[in-house]
Amino acid sequence: MDEHDIFKLITAGVRFTKKPKKQAPAKLQPQPEVFKQEEPVKSDKSDEDDQETTEFRLLAGGSDSQPKRKKSKAGKAPSSKELELQRASDEANETRRQYGISVLGKKVPPPVPSFEALTRDFKLLPRLQQNLLARNFDQPTPIQMQALPVLLQRRALMACAPTGSGKTLAFLTPIIDGLRSHKTSGLRALVLAPTRELAQQIYRECAELTRETGLRTHFISKVSEAKQKHGAECKQRYDILVSTPNRVRFLLQQEPPLLDLSLVEWFVLDEADRLMEEGQNNFKEQLDDIYAACSHPTKCVAFFSATYTVPVAKWALRHLKNLVRITIGVQNSATKTVQQELLFVGSESGKLVAMRDLVRQGLQPPVLVFVHSKERAKQLFEELLYDGINVDVIHAERSQHQRDNCVRAFREGSIWVLICTELMGRGIDFKGVNLVINYDFPPTTISYIHRIGRTGRAGRPGRAITFFTQEDTANLRSIALIIKNSGGSVPEYMLQMKKVRKSEAKMRAKKPLDREDISTKIRPEPKIDEIHKSAKLKKVEKTEKVLKKRQGTENDLKSKQKKLSKIKVDLKAVGKRKGKGSKTNKM
Known part of the structure; x- marks a missing residue:
């Protein structure tokens, strides 16, 4: 990270204004704001998330959820168009307050109160609407009210909503509606989840919503069958792929690669906070490889989860343009039901x-x-x-x-x-x-x-x-x-x-706490005599070990002394022989 990136992160959400060059001496003018930043809403949150929440708000504080009001000229009444826009903005804000929806971004579309309004405003695929009604989805949930119009505009999205609030439908509906045209063949939507069970659940939901739409959905159940399903010899082409990151990266690493993600127009992460975790046995490295393979220039990226973490926010702000953030209720909180x-x-x-x-x-x-x-x-x-x-x-x-x-x-x-x-x-x-x-x-x-x-x-x-x-x-x-x-x-x-x-x-x-085993076996308490006996036995065993060590050292010393004495005798014998030899030489 260079100096420019550091300055960009520090000054996100900050506005600098210059002082006026000339000030009228007669009138006192108010001092301009040199630093202006949105203050975070105070609420009771868990201790370990306080710093992360504050950091995310500082990173994203430069966005504004409400459109700026245009100042009308002095003495001129606002036009009918301006009044209509203001009325629509007030209605949207009132709906958000009613359902606990918080948004952060520029020109965020208003929430849709019903699927009929969604069909009217965005011309939703008629067969998709029938499939929604067949699943008894009469009225959208709060996350669906706001996320559906955002994704139908193909905006980048970070969505945080309580568990069981309908996030799966919120990203599958725009994907299916956006892939209605069959101009290209191949994978055009990729949905990733951290576990196989969750990915299979998303696949079942997607299969129900794509019924009689002409779109084909696939779930990677076995990697061994991937060559038949995705290889060059495969004639059938799938539009939507639902999987875990590990399986997708494995197929990309084959020679030649068994997956082509260059045509992917929709890239969705479910449980994004888990997929963005770094460290051993986590998905971040796998996710980086997959995202690099999705090289379509206009792909729409969406993150969904019940909890927010700072790594997700930093990555999104660094890589995604025109980002919209949606929060339902209090961030990182449990559902009230x-x-x-x-x-x-x-x-x-x-x-x-x-x-x-x-x-x-x-x-x-x-x-x-x-x-x-x-x-x-x-x-x-x-x-x-x-x-x-x-x-x-x-x-x-x-x-x-x-x-x-x-x-x-x-x-x-x-x-x-x-x-x-x-x-x-x-x-x-x-x-x-x-x-x-x-x-x-x-x-x-x-x-x-x-x-x-x-x-x-x-x-x-x-x-x-x-x-x-x-x-x-x-x-x-x-x-x-x-x-x-x-x-x-x-x-x-x-x-x-x-x-x-x-x-x-x-x-x-x-590293969780080390806990005792789960068992109802009652261990009998040892008697006092047994405790004393075990203590004495331990002392006896200890002394025996010490004695054995000492005995071993004594034996070593005796053997060494014997070797030394033998060496001395040999040296004396050698000396005597040399002395006799010198005498004979002199004679």
């Missing part, structure tokens, strides 16, 4: 007791249970299976076929309780999940938001219970603030706890 609870369980063993208490009180399936590792998922699965609960487990070690069967059984209701890791915390839409249990405390606030977002989707009520122990109190304040901001009630002492340093929060996010 979820009843959130924090439950103190004392210790790790107390979690299993609390879990069985919930089962005894009567769980209303389906239920999702989150733990932080696959080992703990296996252990909890064995415990609940022993209790006779209809439970299954999904983690990275299970085969893809097993994971697909598990997800399908959970959707169909054959499984009541599903134990999972962070693998299932992103974007998966399970209809009607009634309860989410955070068996292990979430490592970050973003993880917490995505976990509890598996319930309370599409306006349905949900419930989330989070277990915490004494070791989890470091991150307790940030989670309590999220619950308070979303309308829940938390004890006052949690809000007054000490803030966690940013370095410590990052360390906890990368």
